[in-house]
Amino acid sequence: MKELRIFCPATIANVACGFDVLGLCLDHIGDEMVVRKTGSGQVTISRIEGQDLPLEAANNVAGVSAMALLKALGSKQGFDMEIHKKIKPGSGIGSSAASAAGAVFAINRLLGEPFTLNELIPFAMEGEKLASGALHADNVAPALLGGFSLVRSYDPLDVIRLHTPGQLYATIIHPQIEVKTADARSVLKHSVPLKKAIAQWGNVGGLVSGLYTEDYDLIGRSLHDGIVEPLRSLLIPRFDQVKQASAEAGALGSGISGSGPSIFALSKGEHTAKKVAEAMTQVYADSGVAFDVHVSGISHEGVRPTMSGTP
Template structure:
């Protein structure tokens, strides 16, 4: 194949649920993230010529989330030409950091740029959700929306879809520790009880309202008081080795709050300053230091931008 012009887009990792916002609240990280490269081709359909950074992901565009997203966009726009894609994973799979969401968001953003920006970034959420449907069986938005839009995002409703970007009204830093253990989202969901006691529900709703109010008012104390999960964390935390010890260490080191990122096994903590976030990282890493469980950790500011175009560049597509 001859050299061809590729569009290159990046979409970041995300933290979903944020303790009290199960399935309705998420925020973006600055890194890690995924890149999708896209170019037009004369023949119709979607092809995936390369996946790097991880093993085991399919090149079949009907089985890989980036292909599903691209095909849906081509179909809705009634575009006859095809697209070649490449996925470059910088985000670990099964981490609880929105791995499939970052791929889906990057694909939607790259496709939109390639096709002349027919959609707003917020309109791309619907297409990225199709990747999530393929990955998990549920077209949820609490990861893809912040990955596309940046900052904090509230999913007020799914029927009809109502996405509310909250931005980054107050400076916050996120520490994430990812224990290198496998935890399937299907297992983390299967253990959840279907019925919620009224009193726990009331406390949870109060915490969610308090968290959003704290963000909008810049009230760090209120944010900290509200970062509690009354319902799901007690059930899911048993699946994450040393979760309680890591959470206690984070709070002792100055974190505003700490909880499970997505369905786990990653654990996140929010801090008011980068210095505090680094101290929290050190404290949480120490918990796992003598356990024999390896961890990867990240410290990142919560950014006000999510997916973005990196560059248009001339590349040699992968050889078949």
């Protein structure tokens, strides 16, 4: 195979209590990429549609991730990428991760899969480092593996794919303001009072348990973030109102999606998730801030081919 067209899904990182360790994969929101082998011996990006992003491979997360993979293999094979961007950079739903994960998935597939999906995560993290200065895996892991991911450890990297309950739906409101991950990380404190840490790791354990037992009330009780949300929510217009309206509409819980400005809520069932979407819309209707609202299931699959290229 010389060419692969893929869907690169959006993701929600942190999922409230799991800063840098939890993430989930959305099912139909995402970019497309076309990746093809070339004889140039280099990684190139010939086209980016939908957003104004760098075409130089060294300045684009897709290029950096691709080069990290090829360097690990010692491969001199050239690749060219086209990126059809639907997820806005700085949205909080893993725009950079979609490109990083897409690049390494496609190149790995075109090279006959020398790496497992889990083994691709560190290469995609190099792209995230370019975007935000931080080697976080909580967007690229679910973008590659699908479902929910837990980064149990960064050193050594140990990523676990978690069970996803079938009736879990996400609602996302994306206010059209850009919050760069690097900026949203710079507002964080580097030490956490023990009392807050206790509450947070209790909630991470509760959320993981709730996912496995499909206990939706427990999932809802666990969707709290007492560490990051109080600092970052100040960057997001009407954050508290969106949370309150989501709860009143029946959401299990809500929080900042990734580093924001998107806000997510999880609900049991699509019907409730749609009611939450209406409630979020009402909060933002007269805000003067343009916004999009999405309802999505949790995808069991991450990056995936949409059409095989020519053999």
